[in-house]
Amino acid sequence: MSDGNPVRREISATLITLSGAARMKKSYRLVAFLTLPVFFGCGGSEQTAASDAAPTAAQQVAAEPISAPEIDRASQRAAEVRQSVLKLISNNFGPMRNMARKEAPFDAPVVRKNSLRLHQLSLMMADAFATDTRGSDVVTEALDVIWETPEAFAGKIEALTTAAGALAESAASADEASILAAVGELGQKCGSCHDDFRQDD
C-alpha cells in the first residue's frame, strides 16, 4: 500500500475511523443504539449511557496509528496462539466436565490422561499471553488487565497448574467422589480467571 497520495491517505484514515466505531464495545453500541428511541423525550440516565459510548470510540480511534501492519500481524498471531492453547485446554477439560455433570460415565484413566495434558498446557499459558495486544484491533476476549496486573494473572495460571497436577495425582489413586471433587476444583480455577481476565460478551 502506497501512502504517497494524500487523497488515498485521507480515504484510508476515514475507513480506519469508521472501523473504529464498528469495534466500539458491543454492549455500548447496543445501548447507544436502542436506548434513545425507547426513551425519547424522558431525559435522564439513558443519555449518560449513550454519551459514554461516544468517547470510547473516539479515544480508540485517536490511539490508533494510521497504519501499522507489522504490529497488527504480531498481535493477530499472538491472539491465535493463545486462543489455540485455550481451545486445547477446553477440549481436554470437556470429557471431565461431562463426567462431573453425569453426562458421561466415570472413567479414571481418561481423567488422569487429560489432567496431565492440562498440566502441560497450563505451563504454555504464560508464553502464550506474553505478547501484549492492548490497543490492537485483534478479535479477542482477553482483557487489558492481563497486562496491567501481570502478577495476578500469573497467579491464576499457577492455580490452574497446581489444580491440574493435584487432579492427575488423585486420578491415579483416589475414589470416584474425590476425583470428581478435584475436577470441580479445577473448574473453579478456570472460572476465577475468566471472572477477572476474560471479557464476557
Next chain:
Amino acid sequence: MTSDRTTERLVWDLPLRLFHWLLFCSLSASWITAKIGYDVRQYHMWLGFWMIGLLTFRIVWGLVGPRYSRFASFFPRPRLFIDHVRESFRGGAKQSVGHNPAGGLMVFALLILIAAQAISGLFVDDDIFYAGPYASKASESFAGIMSTIHHNAINFILVLVAGHIAAVVYFSVLRKQGLIRAMLTGMKSADVVSAQEEISGSRIWLAITIVIVVATAMFSLSWV
C-alpha cells in the same frame, strides 16, 4: 388489610404486589450473583429458573387477573401516551387508577426485556461447568445470538429500572401521588378511584391455581 374503605380503594391485587416485590428481589439477586461470577453461578441459574416461573405467572395474570393487572388495561397506545405527556408538561395530567400511559409503556418494556434476559440464559454456556439446559441443543449461531442478548439486555434493564424507580419516587414524593404506598398496600385514595373503578378482590384462589399449574409445568421441564 386494615384500611378505611371509605377513603381508600383497592387497585393493585395482592398477587400482583407479591409479584412486584419478588421480581425486585429476584432480579437484584440474579444481577448480584452474575457479577460475583463463577463461584455462585449455580445459584444464579436457580434464580434464573425461578424468574422464568415468576414471569410466566405474570403473563397469565395479565390475561385473567383483576382489571388493573390485565395487559389490556395498560397496553401502550400512542394517542394516550402523547396526550399524557403533553398534559404532564402543562402540569395537569389526571392521576390514573392503574398504570398511567407512560408507566404502562415502561411496564411492557421492563417485562419484555427481563423475559428476554431470562430466556436467553437458557442457551448460554460458560465453557466450564455451567450451561443453560438448551445450550448444547441449539445451533452455534443461535446460541451466539442468545449469549449476546444475555450479556447486553441487562444493561438496558438497569437503565429502565433506574428510570422506573426515579419515576415512582418522583410521583410519590414530589407529586404526592402515593404510588409506592399503593404498590405495598394495594390502596389508592378514593379521590382518585371511584367506587365503580375499585376492584372487587384479589382472586387469590385463581392465583394459587395458576401458581400450581406454572410450577408443575416448570418442574416437568426438569431444568434442575
